[in-house]
Amino acid sequence: MKDTALESSNRASLNEWIGLAVLSLPALLVSIDLSVMILALPHISLSIGADSTEQLWIMDIYGFMLSGFLITMGSLGDRIGRRKLLMFGAAAFGSASVLAAYSSTSGMLIAARALLGIAGATVSPSSLALISNMFRDHKQRSLAIGIWFMCSMGGMALGPIVGGMMLEHFSWGSIFLLGVPVMALLLLTASHLLPEYRDPAPGHLDMTSVMLSMCTILPTIYGLKEIAKQGLQILPLITIAAGVVFGMLFVRRQQRLDSPLMDLRLFANPAFSTALGGLFGITLTGASMLFIAQHLQFVEGLSPLAAAMCMLPGVVASMAGMLLSPIIARRVRPSLLIGAGLAVSATGCILLSQVGAGSGLSTLIVGYIFFNVGVAPFASLSSDIIIGSAPPAKAGSAASLLQTSGEFAFALGIAVLGSIGTYVYRTQIADFIPRDVTPLIAGASRESLAGAVSAAKVLPEPIGSTLLHGAQIAFIDGMHAVVAISGGLMIAIAILTVIKLRHIPPIGQKTPGEM
Known part of the structure; x- marks a missing residue:
């Protein structure tokens, strides 16, 4: 009877679920801002006259600042109050969004994007930490984190689609103004819907x-x-x-x-360190997404928006998997669900390795769906394990470690897997570059598939077609190498997870011997 009464008292009310919606929208927006520039950058460059170096900083400064300040903001929220920091960050994000939307020079836009990144760094750790305070019931907390993570991860994939739709009807500044009403809603409702929490003995920063x-x-x-x-x-x-x-x-x-600033004692918990390390490894494979996007555009010949729409089923499958995983994990041990999911992802990698220049879109789309839906249990459940393993006073620090690890892993995956794919491409393309072309065309073709596509357009037939076909074959070989490594990594992490996390019972059930 006592256990039933305790569970009933821990269950969240409608107020907490509405608060979750208020927390999830900014998370969606912050992740959209990471990828929305993919389609918007050419329009912005023409409008404000940004050169190539300025374009790189416009694209990258947001991610640099976001990743650089996550650990600091997570620890600061534990100290001064998570709701207070979140509201301050929301006000700063909304103001910086307006500044970015009406930027007239490259320097002004770079500065605005930097401020957006710093403000965005307050959202993820504060939101996840507040969710751990709002949802005391384990089943509800795992579902709430799954919903939040679905929005956070889905935003990156939705960014190019949202950007493409906005650019079809409005000026480039409109992509930044999306943040203003969302942050205004957070500011208006936070004091009523979100609890305040801070470490009772935080020490100095x-x-x-x-x-x-x-x-x-x-x-x-x-x-x-x-x-x-x-x-x-x-x-x-x-x-x-x-x-x-x-x-x-x-x-x-x-x-x-x-x-x-970062409590290293958190790593002494085997569940925390295994979940964080496994999620780091899974995020490495995100580089495969870039190869798939290039394949759709430069091999299949689709526009950026059409390519994004082809990737949308995989995004929807991933979001659905993140939402359903905490519910399924109430009956199945998380380690088994995660292991089975990663086996599905590895199957997706096998399908993607069969994609060729003339294989059509169906194999790629189905493979990408498998790839995405299979990693959803790990993305959702490992976040709950990481946040749940930390003491309440350190939830913000744990959340910041989760997000910072993701930033590092994605960058490392692009650098390592991207370099492997590029190496295979450059090795293969050498056999297809005509000997009598100019060094400029040869260099562009050797640099990337995009360069080869541009070079093929200025060459006479059949030389141009031969170069293009060879470049596409070389690129596909590189993509196959990347997805093969990703599949192997999935299997290795699946085995590690099943072994290391096998002691964790289904969500809501107690471990043997626990009263």
Whole structure:
């Protein structure tokens, strides 16, 4: 009777579920802002006259600032109050959105995107930490985190689609104004719907740790992105090495502090470290998405918006999987559900490895659906494990680690898997470049599939068609290598998860011996 009464008292009311909706919309928006620039950048460049270097900073500065400030903002929310920080971030995000929408110069837009990234860094850790406070019942909390994560992950995939639709009818500034009403809604309702929570004994915020964390994250993310774009070069390697050195100093300082910015004791929990490490590995495979998008555009010849629509079924499948996984995990052990899901993803990789220049769209779309729906249980359930494993006072720090790990993993995946795919492409394309073309055309063809497509357009027939066909074959070989590695990684993580997390019972059930 006592257990039943306790569970009843822990169950969330309608007020908490409405609060979850208020928290999920900003998470959706922040992730949309990561990818919405893919289609908007050419329009912006023409409007404000951004050169190639400025275009890169317009695209990347948001992600740099977001990843750089996540750990700081997660710890700051634990100290000053998660709702307070979230409201401050919402006001800053809305203001920066207006500034970005009406930017008249490249410098102004870069500054606005930087402010958007810093403000966005308050949303994810504060939202996840507040969800852990609002939903005390384990079943409800896991479902709430699944809903939030569905919005957060879905936003990145929806970004190009939303951007394409907005650009069809409005100016490029409209993509930023989407954030204003969402953040206004959060500000108007937060004090009524969201509880306040802070660490009762937080200690002071160590500014040296803040600086060391940013000196670790920003150079490392920058170096990985540059390697993904331009290959191995001295400067990116130096910045990564500098990030590693600062990271070692950061870890040593956290071990000595009584109130660290990042509590390394969280990693002593096997469930926490396994879930975080496994999610890091799964996020690495996100680089496959970029190869699939390029295949749709440069092999199948689709427009960016049409390519995004072909990828939409996979996105919907992923979002549905994240929503349903916590419900299924009430009857099935999370480790078994995650392992089965990753086996489905590996099957998707096998299907994607069968995609060829003349195979059509069906194999690719079905393979991408399998790839996405299979990782959904891990994305949803591991987030619940990570947040649930942390003490309530450290929920913000745990959430920031979750998000920062994702940023690192995605950048590393693009750098490593992207480099492997590019290496295969450049090795294969050498046999198809005509000997009598100019060095400029040969270099462009060797650089990327997009360069080969452009080069083929200016060459006479049948030389142009031969080059294009060879480039497409070389690119597909590179894509096959990437999805094969991704599939192998899925299987390895599935085995690790089934072994390491087998002690976790179905959601809502107690472990043996627990009263």
